[in-house]
Amino acid sequence: MMTELLQTLQNLLGPAWVPVWTAVKIVAIVVPIMLSVAYLTLAERWVIGWVQVRIGPNRVGPLGLLQPLADGVKLLLKEIVIPTGANKFLFVLAPVLTLLPALVAWAVIPFSPEIVLANVDAGLLFILAVTSVGVYGIILAGWASNSKYAFLGALRSAAQIVSYEIAMGFALVTVLMAAGSLNLGDIVKGQQGAGALSWYWIPLFPMFIVYFLSGVAETNRAPFDMAEGESEIVAGFHVEYSGMAFALFFLAEYANMILIAFLTALMFLGGWLSPVPFLPDSFLWLLAKAGFFLFVFLWFRATFPRYRYDQLMRLGWKVFIPVSLIWVVVVGLWMQTPLWLW
Amino acid sequence: MNLETLVFYLFGAITLLAGLRVITARNPVHAAMFLVLAFCSSAGIWLLLEAEFLAVTLILVYVGAVMVLFLFVVMMLDINLDQLREGFWRWFPFGAALALIMVAEMVWVLGSRTTADTVGAVQHAANYSNTKELGRLLYTDYVYPFELAAVLLLVAMVAAIALTLRRRIGVKSQDIAKQVQVKKADRLRIITDESERKTDAQSGS
Numbered sequence: 001m002m003t004e005l006l007q008t009l010q011n012l013l014g015p016a017w018v019p020v021w022t023a024v025k026i027v028a029i030v031v032p033i034m035l036s037v038a039y040l041t042l043a044e045r046w047v048i049g050w051v052q053v054r055i056g057p058n059r060v061g062p063l064g065l066l067q068p069l070a071d072g073v074k075l076l077l078k079e080i081v082i083p084t085g086a087n088k089f090l091f092v093l094a095p096v097l098t099l100l101p102a103l104v105a106w107a108v109i110p111f112s113p114e115i116v117l118a119n120v121d122a123g124l125l126f127i128l129a130v131t132s133v134g135v136y137g138i139i140l141a142g143w144a145s146n147s148k149y150a151f152l153g154a155l156r157s158a159a160q161i162v163s164y165e166i167a168m169g170f171a172l173v174t175v176l177m178a179a180g181s182l183n184l185g186d187i188v189k190g191q192q193g194a195g196a197l198s199w200y201w202i203p204l205f206p207m208f209i210v211y212f213l214s215g216v217a218e219t220n221r222a223p224f225d226m227a228e229g230e231s232e233i234v235a236g237f238h239v240e241y242s243g244m245a246f247a248l249f250f251l252a253e254y255a256n257m258i259l260i261a262f263l264t265a266l267m268f269l270g271g272w273l274s275p276v277p278f279l280p281d282s283f284l285w286l287l288a289k290a291g292f293f294l295f296v297f298l299w300f301r302a303t304f305p306r307y308r309y310d311q312l313m314r315l316g317w318k319v320f321i322p323v324s325l326i327w328v329v330v331v332g333l334w335m336q337t338p339l340w341l342w
Numbered sequence: 343m344n345l346e347t348l349v350f351y352l353f354g355a356i357t358l359l360a361g362l363r364v365i366t367a368r369n370p371v372h373a374a375m376f377l378v379l380a381f382c383s384s385a386g387i388w389l390l391l392e393a394e395f396l397a398v399t400l401i402l403v404y405v406g407a408v409m410v411l412f413l414f415v416v417m418m419l420d421i422n423l424d425q426l427r428e429g430f431w432r433w434f435p436f437g438a439a440l441a442l443i444m445v446a447e448m449v450w451v452l453g454s455r456t457t458a459d460t461v462g463a464v465q466h467a468a469n470y471s472n473t474k475e476l477g478r479l480l481y482t483d484y485v486y487p488f489e490l491a492a493v494l495l496l497v498a499m500v501a502a503i504a505l506t507l508r509r510r511i512g513v514k515s516q517d518i519a520k521q522v523q524v525k526k527a528d529r530l531r532i533i534t535d536e537s538e539r540k541t542d543a544q545s546g547s
Contacts, residue, residue: 122473125398132406143417158414162407
């Protein structure tokens with residue numbers, strides 16, 4: 001039935017079929033992401049409320065479930081104020097430049113062995129490259145705002161993201177050494193075998209931790225949210241933004257969190273593979289694993305105080321980078337011995 | 343003209359325009375952003391040549407790291423355009439001569455017979471891995487030049503750090519290892535004073 005319908009459509013559209021069908025697939029990925037972003041904000045407020053023994057939002061709709069919609073409408077109706085002396089073009093461009101890479105990266109994320117928008121051979125590299133572009137939005141926002149607080153936030157963010165990207169890159173190098181492929185689908189397939197024991201989190205455990213924590217730093221989340229730092233620089237790079245322009249930064253931050261959660265699940269926890277051999281592999285496993293990491297993101301925010309800037313730099317350069325460099329060598333040597341079981 | 347050629351000309355035009363704006367833009371931050379655009383469209387051209395690894399690495403290294411640090415510096419500069427323009431005509435002949443030499447070199451390389459013979463990129467099968475091939479060549483046939491380049495970069499890095507490192511006396515800094523190893527006895531001293539001892543005795547504890 002479904003294939004027949006698709007066949008009819010394909011004949012009807014002719015050469016226009018490929019772009020139309022790709023656009024449909026893109027919408028099918030982007031819409032659920034945007035919905036998850038909306039409800040992640042609600043989940044965040046619930047989780048933090050729960051940690052702080054409060055109730056959290058429960059007024060709008062049943063159980064407060066319509067809260068994200070209310071927030072969205074509020075932000076849409078607000079005026080976007082462009083400060084005097086701001087560089088108008090870059091000021092408007094910056095939020096778009098932040099959200100764009102956060103969504104583009106999803107093109108190569110596999111959801112199950114068959115379902116992936118673009119089965120790119122160099123998928124891991126593509127993700128690294130695309131996510132590294134996201135920092136431009138933050139830097140330009142800070143500079144174009146013509147405000148000292150925003151500018152300081154932008155400078156902090158630039159230095160932080162460039163520093164943590166190195167440790168992140170090395171963590172990915174160990175993953176591709178273990179899997180022997182840059183294709184994310186193949187990386188998951190390489191973890192097949194004896195359930196949770198054959199996932200890469202065991203041989204690459206330090207890298208698993210380094211990757212996730214660098215991911216928290218890359219997404220500018222607490223305790224690494226130096227770019228915002230309300231107590232010192234008000235709200236950092238987005239202090240001058242209001243309305244929908246501000247909302248785009250918000251969307252990008254949460255979309256990036258979901259991306260990091262999915263990537264960690266795919267590369268270290270076997271993606272859609274089942275943790276026990278007697279249960280079938282399913283997309284639901286991937287969702288559950290990513291959901292766990294998202295919860296950890298929120299948990300961190302509710303638990304840890306913000307890092308001081310010099311401590312942040314010390315952690316990145318003097319702890320994460322040496323640890324990941326050593327582990328690259330360890331994995332390289334380990335793989336030459338019969339003790340390598342993965 | 344097929345789609346591939348069209349896309350090539352599109353990327354080529356964007357690269358040229360962006361390159362031109364890099365040197366003509368009045369605002370240094372705009373100039374840096376046009377350079378980013380030029381890198382992105384060059385990466386597009388490399389993708390057309392089936393050099394996926396190089397294209398992605400260009401974005402990752404130049405756009406994602408080098409240009410970010412570049413912007414970082416450029417944004418903090420206080421540039422006076424009048425001062426910059428002062429020496430323009432004095433330096434113009436020198437710059438023009440350099441440009442001419444570069445054009446001549448490019449014509450020489452691109453127009454030579456050996457380059458002309460290899461015109462047309464080699465088409466590979468869909469499952470051909472550019473990354474694997476590059477890695478194999480770099481670590482076998484070209485391993486010595488590759489390692490030499492790495493050592494050169496390391497020397498440059500050490501030199502840059504050595505040049506900018508200044509040891510000053512009286513700088514306050516923390517030793518994290520020392521802080522972590524602190525015991526309760528190092529920081530806390532329990533003192534009972536006279537009045538407290540009295541209340542303790544009265545309450546009979």
